[in-house]
Amino acid sequence: MNERAGIAGRGGGVALRCVGLVKRYEDVVAVAGLDLEVRTGECFGLLGPNGAGKTTTIEICEGLLAPTDGTVRVLDMDWTHDATQLRSRIGVTLQETRLFAKQTVRELLALFVALYDDARSADELLAIVALEEKAGARYQHLSGGQKQRLAVAAALAGRPDLLFLDEPTTGLDPQSRRSLWDVIRRFRDDDGGTVVLTTHYMDEAEALCDRVGIVDHGKLIALGSPRELVSSLGAAHVVEVDADGIDAAFDTAALEALPGVVEHACTTERLTLTVRQPHVAVPAVLRAVEAKSLRLRGLSTRHLALEDVFVHLTGRHLRDGEAE
Amino acid sequence: MTRRFGMRPRVMRALTGVAWREYLRTPEAVFWTYGFPLVMALVLGFAFGEGRQEPAHVGVVATAPAGTSFAEKLREHGGGRLHVEVVEESRARRALTLGRVDLVVRGDAEHPAFELDPARPGSELARLLTEDALASVRGEPRPVRATIEAVDEPGDRYIDFLVAGLIGLNLLGAGIYGIGYNLVLMREKHLLRRLAVTPLGRGEFLLSYVASRIVLAMIPPLVIVAFAWAVFGVPVRGSFLALLGLFLLGSFTFCGIGLLVGSRTQSTETVSGLMNVVMLPMWLLGGVFFGNERFPELLQPIVRTVPMTWLTDAIRGVMLGSLETGGIAIAAAVLGAIGLLCFCLAFKLFRWT
Ligand SMILES: Nc1ncnc2c1ncn2[C@@H]1O[C@H](COP(=O)(O)OP(=O)(O)OP(=O)(O)O)[C@@H](O)[C@H]1O
Numbered sequence A: 001m002n003e004r005a006g007i008a009g010r011g012g013g014v015a016l017r018c019v020g021l022v023k024r025y026e027d028v029v030a031v032a033g034l035d036l037e038v039r040t041g042e043c044f045g046l047l048g049p050n051g052a053g054k055t056t057t058i059e060i061c062e063g064l065l066a067p068t069d070g071t072v073r074v075l076d077m078d079w080t081h082d083a084t085q086l087r088s089r090i091g092v093t094l095q096e097t098r099l100f101a102k103q104t105v106r107e108l109l110a111l112f113v114a115l116y117d118d119a120r121s122a123d124e125l126l127a128i129v130a131l132e133e134k135a136g137a138r139y140q141h142l143s144g145g146q147k148q149r150l151a152v153a154a155a156l157a158g159r160p161d162l163l164f165l166d167e168p169t170t171g172l173d174p175q176s177r178r179s180l181w182d183v184i185r186r187f188r189d190d191d192g193g194t195v196v197l198t199t200h201y202m203d204e205a206e207a208l209c210d211r212v213g214i215v216d217h218g219k220l221i222a223l224g225s226p227r228e229l230v231s232s233l234g235a236a237h238v239v240e241v242d243a244d245g246i247d248a249a250f251d252t253a254a255l256e257a258l259p260g261v262v263e264h265a266c267t268t269e270r271l272t273l274t275v276r277q278p279h280v281a282v283p284a285v286l287r288a289v290e291a292k293s294l295r296l297r298g299l300s301t302r303h304l305a306l307e308d309v310f311v312h313l314t315g316r317h318l319r320d321g322e323a324e
Numbered sequence B: 001m002t003r004r005f006g007m008r009p010r011v012m013r014a015l016t017g018v019a020w021r022e023y024l025r026t027p028e029a030v031f032w033t034y035g036f037p038l039v040m041a042l043v044l045g046f047a048f049g050e051g052r053q054e055p056a057h058v059g060v061v062a063t064a065p066a067g068t069s070f071a072e073k074l075r076e077h078g079g080g081r082l083h084v085e086v087v088e089e090s091r092a093r094r095a096l097t098l099g100r101v102d103l104v105v106r107g108d109a110e111h112p113a114f115e116l117d118p119a120r121p122g123s124e125l126a127r128l129l130t131e132d133a134l135a136s137v138r139g140e141p142r143p144v145r146a147t148i149e150a151v152d153e154p155g156d157r158y159i160d161f162l163v164a165g166l167i168g169l170n171l172l173g174a175g176i177y178g179i180g181y182n183l184v185l186m187r188e189k190h191l192l193r194r195l196a197v198t199p200l201g202r203g204e205f206l207l208s209y210v211a212s213r214i215v216l217a218m219i220p221p222l223v224i225v226a227f228a229w230a231v232f233g234v235p236v237r238g239s240f241l242a243l244l245g246l247f248l249l250g251s252f253t254f255c256g257i258g259l260l261v262g263s264r265t266q267s268t269e270t271v272s273g274l275m276n277v278v279m280l281p282m283w284l285l286g287g288v289f290f291g292n293e294r295f296p297e298l299l300q301p302i303v304r305t306v307p308m309t310w311l312t313d314a315i316r317g318v319m320l321g322s323l324e325t326g327g328i329a330i331a332a333a334v335l336g337a338i339g340l341l342c343f344c345l346a347f348k349l350f351r352w353t
């Protein structure tokens, strides 16, 4: 057995720990005191709006950027002392990279394979991301999605224990995205690897990540499994009621009088309620609509999703910022 | 175990392969390295190579007494070496400025007045030829002029001088573009960033990248020498091996300069400016297209500092026998020292991000 498997095995250890991380540029604070712990063997997702500091955080963890303040420990090592060792044990895709344009897919993979002392073969990597058909194609002629898959394959070349993927599925079609999820899951489940990824797709985070952290303005503002985060809102369902002139019929007091309503929002045509128990809330809403003799045009309920949490949290932050 | 500062042959081979393929699969780059110097040699070699003498262009101002017939006479007595045309007074100065004529003549055969730009190389010749023709018009005997022996032996012509310059330019381009610009391009594409998070060592990367380019850069100078020999009979009088050694050394020096220029520049726009600053003095003062010994005293310190001067001098020294062995050795030592200095600095300054 490989000696690394022992270290990286799912012993409940910590693969990555950031404490009080700060990254300041001349006029912006990209990361403003961020604490983070990623457990060995989990897939961790960093979510957050554009400019929140995800890439900066991840690049500090990869040893590419030096933090202004704070400490990072990766696989129980740190970048000042064990950089060489660390580089052979992490795999990385950057948010934006263009590789050597004139090389073929196989030649590029062969290069990455050569860089590691213990590496997968180029053929194995091609198979993992299903790029065998494109093995002989030059990088410059690949589609965006094929380049992304190649980037993931290159990240896996050195049999890493820890994988950093910065927006690995941005721009991929739904099919390719799902097949990349499988690649990532297999890395976690079969190789016992740890994954830290960023994404703007909430469904992806829900489907793939064991835990997610939501970052805004360089700080971690929420942390937990997608399920925990959703239930932290104190409600599990969204009810949407469509009727013309509905906003005039319900004032805030009327909405708050409805049973089990946690949050509400209203436009002229649509009333959106976040509720604990739809079987209590829905009949009450319908009675109220009938009482005001509005013509109901549609009614739907759905489970609350991570996206609602995200909008709730980061949206509120935006308002806080404006109020100042 | 990874050796951060050790060199792994497997890695060096892989990177060298990538660098070579990257170059060879870019036809434009191949054209510029091979096509450009050869076309330049052809054009300049033929333009200045043959013993043909350009006629001197003289403009006779039309308002002068008997303007047209005066021009006729001058043309007649010019012996085929004077190209005479009649110009309007209002256009005369302009024709001179634009170089359409080398000399403007006013007045008549008895009282001629010349207008010329003494800084221009053709104007003295035009003056001499015109004075001869005027004397002939006046019926005076032509002044005695020494016989002229044209210099067109291989080894003494302009093309013989030029070949070393073209080789120098080629090596300069390979170093500055091939290494410097490409490095910045790779940084701009975040490709260096991507390599930085692998166990690839800085030494492994820089050395294999530079070595692969140096080897590539050795080929075009050999092609230029072969071409110049085949087409113009440009000789290699000294040791061929010494010539090869100079190509290697020149390539090393310019690659070092290229590496330094690209060691931490962030954008291709910035590096373009930097490259021009480095290359311009080499083009102008490095003895590429014309000898630099007669540049003003003030410029001589710069002339003697640019590595191009040392390289072109040494190459001419070997090819044309214009320099003693000692002189060539000194030039080689200077080149090597400059190259080594640049390499060490670049290695220290280099940044992946
Ligand atoms: N080199 C830099 N110099 C100055 N500011 C920077 C630099 N790099 C990043 N920033 C700023 O830091 C902030 C965080 O950037 P970062 O790239 O980490 O965001 P992100 O969360 O990855 O966003 P996205 O989702 O758009 O990728 C941004 O406001 C950005 O403008």
Ligand SMILES: [Mg+2]
Binding pocket: A054, A055, A056, A095, A166
């Ligand atoms: Mg980002």
